[in-house]
Amino acid sequence: MKDFAYYNPTRIEFGKGKEEQMGQYISEYGLKKVLIVYGSERIKKSGLFGKVTKSLDEKGIAYEELGGIISNPVLSKVYEGIELAKSKNVDAILGIGGASVLDSSKAIAAGAVYEGDVWDFFTFKAQSTEALRIFSVMTLAASGSEMNNYAVVTNEETKQKMSIRSTATFPTVSVVNPELQATVTKEYLAYSAADIFAHSLDMYLTATYLPEYIAGYVENILRTVIRTTEVLLEDAGNYEARGEFAWAATNALNFTTNCGVENNRFDTHFIEHTMSAEYNIAHGAGLSIVVPAWMKWQMNLLPDRFARFAKEIFNKDTAEEGIEALKNWYTKIGAPVTLKEGNIPEEGIEMMVEKLFAGAQMLGADALYTKEMLTTVFENAK
Amino acid sequence: MKDFAYYNPTRIEFGKGKEEQMGQYISEYGLKKVLIVYGSERIKKSGLFGKVTKSLDEKGIAYEELGGIISNPVLSKVYEGIELAKSKNVDAILGIGGASVLDSSKAIAAGAVYEGDVWDFFTFKAQSTEALRIFSVMTLAASGSEMNNYAVVTNEETKQKMSIRSTATFPTVSVVNPELQATVTKEYLAYSAADIFAHSLDMYLTATYLPEYIAGYVENILRTVIRTTEVLLEDAGNYEARGEFAWAATNALNFTTNCGVENNRFDTHFIEHTMSAEYNIAHGAGLSIVVPAWMKWQMNLLPDRFARFAKEIFNKDTAEEGIEALKNWYTKIGAPVTLKEGNIPEEGIEMMVEKLFAGAQMLGADALYTKEMLTTVFENAK
Structure with a gap:
């Protein structure tokens, strides 16, 4: 074995119906208000969004929403999320969706506690060392984003697809319910x-x-x-x-x-x-x-x-x-x-x-x- | 897959000479004084103890010592460690040795922030939920204690060999250097x-x-x-x-x-x-x-x-x-x-x-x- 460091603090909650415990998980960290990040309105029709928000309501956790994350997620939506997170004073990000949603959630979480432009982290002008806590409900098995600290985002203006990786962008808790996938x-x-x-x-x-x-x-x-x-x-x-x-x-x-x-x-x-x-x-x-x-x-x-x-x-x-x-x-x-x-x-x-x-x-x-x-x-x- | 929760926040630093970075690792968490727990004086003769303490000195980290941990570690030594940790105001425990040393370190870390008798945790009278941070240099590969939250201790008076497992007793950083093993x-x-x-x-x-x-x-x-x-x-x-x-x-x-x-x-x-x-x-x-x-x-x-x-x-x-x-x-x-x-x-x-x-x-x-x-x-x- 060559020298290495291994560190992965993400807690995985795996199994049927675990998304209904999200309010409980978030409350264990003493958090009171989250920004829910998601893609299409499909998760509202399917009932998933309602199940998760019901669990938040039960624990008295308030929430804001940012929908419309697309595949190959874009920087403009990340900016929108950061603005929301800052103006509404949320203290955690909750992504419900696939890799694009989770990656956007990580970028928003890092940007929300940073004075400068979050893109600095993608272009190595700055290193992200802190972030809001991130929670996720992963609806597609493929990217591994639920248990790593990578976030890939495309800057539409410069046409660059870049990534960040920070010790602060591991999800705190990720729900993996195979039924949702x-x-x-x-x-x-x-x-x-x-x-x-x-x-x-x-x-x-x-x-x-x-x-x-x-x-x-x-x-x-x-x-x-x-x-x-x-x-x-x-x-x-x-x-x-x-x-x-x-x-x-x-x-x-x-x-x-x-x-x-x-x-x-x-x-x-x-x-x-x-x-x-x-x-x-x-x-x-x-x-x-x-x-x-x-x-x-x-x-x-x-x-x-x-x-x-x-x-x-x-x-x-x-x-x-x-x-x-x-x-x-x-x-x-x-x-x-x-x-x-x-x-x-x-x-x-x-x-x-x-x-x-x-x-x-x-x-x-x-x-x-x-x-x-x-x-x-x-x-x-x- | 049946439902499960997975959580393991221990950072593993694996490789040659990593024990010489221990001062660096501990300083990253803003800690200033540790209690070093170990077994026989052999680690002093071998130079291992000196290498680790040199790295502490270089980062201005003070230390106290508790040697003499034996195989099938005993509660009386854990009490001694807790007493030392409290009276000397250490803010972390550093175990250098095998499973017995690491298990004792975990028990001391949990007991040092508890008002009652640490044995309460072993007999289910109380649940440990916090502990001083634990660091380790693992000198024997077998127990897995370097990356889990178990601690097995024997109460010599009651002849009971019991264990604790708490979310707080995962080591923060464990060094695994195969050469030391x-x-x-x-x-x-x-x-x-x-x-x-x-x-x-x-x-x-x-x-x-x-x-x-x-x-x-x-x-x-x-x-x-x-x-x-x-x-x-x-x-x-x-x-x-x-x-x-x-x-x-x-x-x-x-x-x-x-x-x-x-x-x-x-x-x-x-x-x-x-x-x-x-x-x-x-x-x-x-x-x-x-x-x-x-x-x-x-x-x-x-x-x-x-x-x-x-x-x-x-x-x-x-x-x-x-x-x-x-x-x-x-x-x-x-x-x-x-x-x-x-x-x-x-x-x-x-x-x-x-x-x-x-x-x-x-x-x-x-x-x-x-x-x-x-x-x-x-x-x-x-």
């Missing part, structure tokens, strides 16, 4: 599976040193995702599979997978962010295209790791067969594996390569993300 | 392996519902313990194996193994505690005797689970063969598997059964821990 479409379930795979493989297939213990840990996550996705596509109401899928998603990005590993990278997320920013493709669908294409490039760097992946996950003998098996599995569950299947024009490759390379230069990562490397990955995705 | 004897390494196995199997082989994800998670811990123990018995200086062994030990009892499981029990620890209280046997050595003997009794309750264990861990086809393989492995690494090998007289069985049954009655668990069950386990250990 059961309404996802088959399509988005497949994309979610691809997202969890990418979180795992971005580490597993890039780390220059991977302890055997961590390799086995990640393989268990991947096997769980394969098994439960297949069950859920046949039987959306299978609570056990839904629960294990949710917990695998949480564990794939709560920092347990990179304890003791060395030099892991986030290639596929880096590449996909530009793809989904330029074309209207779901993040997970972009990843199911990028990951196998990227693997064909990356396999030469860590051949033994790729052979292990092939054997352990798909019982195949070579790295190539392992990648092919993953592609076939994505196809089987309904996730795209080519640019064409994702409705991304091949003519866009050059433009995406240019944008990605410019981004890589800004991050000082252009020795890795060369135009040649980026072009190869996109060519592999044809 | 490399001086353990081969004998104690084997006992530690048996302890980690027991922590894992007490859950894995008793839960009436075990999610597949968690089963795979625990099997990965068990395989890691087998692999790294064998490496370390041949090559005590193997840092990678030492590190994985340490991290497996931490994860076996940091509450990740029982997320979503139902009705797990702690039979073998329950039984062994009386064995080590009555006879001078190391906890881990007691466990390597009790576990296979108990398995022969338990296997009829969960035959499929035992068959899975046999297959996954030892590639054997039946539950019986799996148990035999575990016994053989314990023998191979030098851990005892019979009462005789542990120097425990068979004449003592009846007395231990009586004591255990009385304990079970006190806990309201005598329907499970019947005299017949307890006798069967000890008879199996002959």
Whole structure:
């Protein structure tokens, strides 16, 4: 094991009906007024919003509302939330929704206690060290946002998609109720599976040193995702599979997978962010295209790791067969594996390569993300 | 997955030389004076104590000392620590040592902010909800005490070995430096392996519902313990194996193994505690005797689970063969598997059964821990 620090103070309340205890959880921290952040009005029609606010009412916790958070959440809504949080003197943020809602909640929580512009945290002009307490009810299993301190936000003006990570932006309590996640479409379930795979493989297939213990840990996550996705596509109401899928998603990005590993990278997320920013493709669908294409490039760097992946996950003998098996599995569950299947024009490759390379230069990562490397990955995705 | 709550705020600082940063870690929480709790004077001779106190000096953190903590730590030393902590106005406890030192540190931290008798927490007369902050440098991998909130202490007067668990008794920061754990004897390494196995199997082989994800998670811990123990018995200086062994030990009892499981029990620890209280046997050595003997009794309750264990861990086809393989492995690494090998007289069985049954009655668990069950386990250990 290489040296590492592990810290994750988020309390997970997992199970049926736990959202109805949110008032109780918040009251345990002595808080009196929250800003509820959410996406569409669907959560009001479904009754979820009402269940949570009823639990707040019962504990005498007041609330303000900020709806309308969209996928690839935008900075303008974060500003709106910060303004509300400050003017209404709320003392916590409660996100009800998926990754976009949770990420926005974290950014609002950090911005609400900061005198300057919250975007400073995203552009490394300042480091966030405090935030309002964050609570969440996670309605989609994929991002792991319920148990990490990442928040990804897009600045519409500058067209930058950037992230923050602060010791203060871990949710205090996150509710994970698999029943609330059961309404996802088959399509988005497949994309979610691809997202969890990418979180795992971005580490597993890039780390220059991977302890055997961590390799086995990640393989268990991947096997769980394969098994439960297949069950859920046949039987959306299978609570056990839904629960294990949710917990695998949480564990794939709560920092347990990179304890003791060395030099892991986030290639596929880096590449996909530009793809989904330029074309209207779901993040997970972009990843199911990028990951196998990227693997064909990356396999030469860590051949033994790729052979292990092939054997352990798909019982195949070579790295190539392992990648092919993953592609076939994505196809089987309904996730795209080519640019064409994702409705991304091949003519866009050059433009995406240019944008990605410019981004890589800004991050000082252009020795890795060369135009040649980026072009190869996109060519592999044809 | 069954409903669960997961919460573990301990920050782990893992790696070489991390103990020399202890002053830095403590200063990050604004603390000025600590009580250092430790066992024998060996840590002064080895230089460990000096390294840690040098780091405290550098950050202007004052310290008091309480040495002399023994295995199966006793209440009188906890009282002594509480007295010191109160009279010297320390604002944190720093344990340097193994499980006994850490457990004592937790009890002192809880008792130091309590007006009454700390033993109230152990006997359920009161619930601990606050404590001084706890820091630790863990010198023996086995108990998981570095990343959980358990503290087991023996009251010498009443001869009771009891435990506390409070949200306030998680260490704030624990240093796990595998190099500091490399001086353990081969004998104690084997006992530690048996302890980690027991922590894992007490859950894995008793839960009436075990999610597949968690089963795979625990099997990965068990395989890691087998692999790294064998490496370390041949090559005590193997840092990678030492590190994985340490991290497996931490994860076996940091509450990740029982997320979503139902009705797990702690039979073998329950039984062994009386064995080590009555006879001078190391906890881990007691466990390597009790576990296979108990398995022969338990296997009829969960035959499929035992068959899975046999297959996954030892590639054997039946539950019986799996148990035999575990016994053989314990023998191979030098851990005892019979009462005789542990120097425990068979004449003592009846007395231990009586004591255990009385304990079970006190806990309201005598329907499970019947005299017949307890006798069967000890008879199996002959």
